[in-house]
Amino acid sequence: MLKTVTVKQIQKLDDLAINYYGVPSIVLMENAGRSVALEAMKFLKTKKMNEAVIVCGQGNNGADGFVAARYLAGFGVKTEVYLVGKPQRLKNDAAVNYQILKKIKINVHVLNGLERAFKRSLEAAGVIVDAIFGVGLNRAMDDPYLGVIEAISQGRSKTIAVDTPSGLNCTTGNIFGGCVKAIKTVTFTFAKTGFFKNDGPKMVGQLIVADIGIPAGLKRRIK
Numbered sequence: 001m002l003k004t005v006t007v008k009q010i011q012k013l014d015d016l017a018i019n020y021y022g023v024p025s026i027v028l029m030e031n032a033g034r035s036v037a038l039e040a041m042k043f044l045k046t047k048k049m050n051e052a053v054i055v056c057g058q059g060n061n062g063a064d065g066f067v068a069a070r071y072l073a074g075f076g077v078k079t080e081v082y083l084v085g086k087p088q089r090l091k092n093d094a095a096v097n098y099q100i101l102k103k104i105k106i107n108v109h110v111l112n113g114l115e116r117a118f119k120r121s122l123e124a125a126g127v128i129v130d131a132i133f134g135v136g137l138n139r140a141m142d143d144p145y146l147g148v149i150e151a152i153s154q155g156r157s158k159t160i161a162v163d164t165p166s167g168l169n170c171t172t173g174n175i176f177g178g179c180v181k182a183i184k185t186v187t188f189t190f191a192k193t194g195f196f197k198n199d200g201p202k203m204v205g206q207l208i209v210a211d212i213g214i215p216a217g218l219k220r221r222i223k
Helices: 006-021 026-045 059-076 094-102 117-122 145-152 200-204
Strands: 050-058 078-084 108-111 126-129 159-162 182-187 206-210
Touching: 006 026, 026 059, 026 094, 026 126, 026 159, 026 182, 026 206, 050 059, 050 117, 059 078, 059 094, 059 126, 059 159, 078 117, 094 108, 108 117, 117 145
Parallel strands: 050 078, 050 126, 078 108, 126 159, 159 182, 182 206
Antiparallel strands: none
16 A cells, blocks of 8 residues: 655655754755656657756755756756746755756756747657645745746646646645646655645646655654
């Protein structure tokens, strides 16, 4: 039977892994981003295409997207990265991974709305990676997020969500005004309860649960 957790439970697990067991958050992020990149590569190979678009937010979910972009580019994939928000607001691990992309010459386009270049990139991509919002989202969204999410959802047949489709309440399965519709969701450590409730099943698509390095003893504490 697939074990599921609420948002509070997964946040507590992450907190204990980082602050009690001493697993650096940037290590968990590296493992998460690499897991997404590997799934994206599998998808691209089935379609015999080599273009990826990664759409990132300003938090840790976006940082996972930055890591995935780095790996995809390293695998030889033509990679376009878009950031919804201002680079100046990136903090901690997100800021670190953003700077890495800059140093290895992967351009991150700042997205303020539904620009034509962005729409063309989505249409041309073999895979779209949704890394805008993670499990911590707890409020209704407005533009530019709603418009960007709607545009991504039009490419559902090629969209992979990072940890959760952006806009989904991962505890209840309700949506915050809008939600990415993914063909596949790569979630971390455990599936989330909201994936199987209300709107969740319509948004998640195929579910992949990736191990990102949370200590096994800690995971066993989840009943």
